[in-house]
Amino acid sequence: MELKVEQDNCLGCGVCVVACPVNVSISPEVAGGHGSKTEEVIMMVENGVIKLFSPEKCTKCGTCQMFCPTDAIWLE
Amino acid sequence: MVSNTKEVKALDFDVTRSAEEERKLAFKDELCIGCGICEKVCPVEAIELGDIGAIVRTDADVSKICVDENKCVLCGMCSVGCPVDALEFTIDGESISDMDAYPQYLSSAEIDDETCIYCKACETACPREAITIARELPERAKLVTGEIEIDKDICINCGICEEMCPADAITMDSKIPTSADPTVASDINVDKDKCVYCLICKKSCPVDAIMAACRSCSYGEYDLDPADSEITGSSFIDDDLCVRCGWCEEICPVDAAKVKKPFKGELTVDEDKCTTCGACVDICPCDVLSFPQPEEVGQIVEKVYKDEKYCIYCGACANVCPVEAIEVKRTDVDYTPTKSKSWKNKMESLKT
Incomplete structure (x- = not known):
């Protein structure tokens, strides 16, 4: 399975960025909703929409998909 | 040359080789718990565990494991290693789980119908919905005794008793009154098989038309046969679905359920690493893990609560944890003896 995003669906809420357990372990400040300080994280909101930075780090736990309100990020 | 064939049926599949004997490996996806033991024990690396976290949580239409039929040597090791019945291996139609030459896990779950009081706690608690309790309840009329009569001459057909009667x-x-018959009801009756002699009708009747008495509470006990209040039934555990987690044994108020687990071990959750994503809670086939609710505002609770009483040490939670916060150790594996050294070594290798 592979992590996919559809920027047209994204509202830029950043819930996936905060919920992603891998993101939190790479850049702990995202858990507080502050946004990542590094591009090492799997995904970040850039210019108001979600963008994948390091999708190869994804462990396919499905947490982002469960929390995304608009089906903008999913595993396929 | 004889080669293996693979037949895929939705999420399930069969890998078959027909030579002098027909060897077949059949996978049932709905029974798979995602423990990955098959992947670990396969001697030829033919099995790949899928992204079970995503598959289970997003209900994806993807098989939980994948077997490469060109690598598979149809040895049956994955079937023996599978702690549930998701992988069945047959030789000429006979399952190796029925053959003494192959080792089997020593595990079981039983409910003793003699002891069972058919409360259904196990049926409700079973995380795999493997238990069905069928029960026959006594007739209500045989548990009460009393007398009731409506004096139809006094009754004004107000219907209050009918509305109030809990049974x-x-x-x-009811009827529409006519000049020839100016009444609002043609009749009123009490079904004595349904009446529990609670006397609510008598107390609520505005014209005291009901004469009723309950004898159950006083000397009327003698009217009742204790055998009439007996609850009978039967229990059934679906062996395919049961994962031997022990919920039934723990929740049973009369110790009627007995569960023997195949593994002993230890489950540890690293609270510092855990990000509470919930993947482990969702994947656990035994409801071992849950998110605790604080009892009062501001109370800090554990990130993930675990109760190892229910754990089968399958390791599915550790497989899905994205941040390696969970460790599952298997310290003991209980299986039937086998003469084959290689099989024994494989079974022992399940200890970690």
Whole structure:
């Protein structure tokens, strides 16, 4: 399975960025909703929409998909 | 040359080789718990565990494991290693789980119908919905005794008793009054098989038309046969679905359920690493893990609560944890003896 995003669906809420357990372990400040300080994280909101930075780090736990309100990020 | 064939049926599949004997490996996806033991024990690396976290949590239409039929040597090791019945290996139609030459896990779950009081706690608690309790309840009329009569000459057919009766024992046949018959009901009756002699009708009747008495509470006990209040039934555990987690044994109020687990071990959750994503909670086939609710505002609770009483040490939670916060150790594996050294070594290798 592979992590996919559809920027047209994204509202830029950043819930996936905060919920992603891998993101939190790479850049702990995202858990507080502050946004990542590094591009090492799997995904970040850039210019108001979600963008994948390091999708190869994804462990396919499905947490982002469960929390995304608009089906903008999913595993396929 | 004889080669393996693979037949895929939705999420399930069969890998078959027909030579002098027909060897077949059949996978049932709905029974798979995602423990990955098959992947670990396969001697030829033919099995790949899928992204079970995503598959289970997003209900994806993807098989939980994948077997490469060109690598598979149809040895049956994955089937023996599978702690549930998701992988069945047959030789000429006979399952190796029925053959003494192959080792089997020593595990079981039983409910003793003699002891069972058919409360259904196990049926409700079973995380795999493997238990069905069928019960026959006594007739309500045989548990009460009393007398009731409506004096139809006094009754004004107001219908209050019918509306109040908690047992739906009173029926009034309402009608439109005519000049020839200026009454609002043609009849009113009490079904004595339904009446529990609670006397609510008598107390609520505005014209005291109901004479009723309950004898159950006083000397009337003698009217009742204790055998009439007996609850009978039967229990059934679906062996395919049961994962031997022990919920039934733990929740049973009369110790009627007995579970023997195949593994002993230890489950540890690293609270510092855990990000509470919930993947482990969702994947656990035994409801071992849950998110605790604080009892009061501001109370800090554990990130993930675990109760190892229910754990089968399958390791599915550790497989899905994205941040390696969970460790599952298997310290003991209980299986039937086998003469084959290689099989024994494989079974022992399940200890970690």
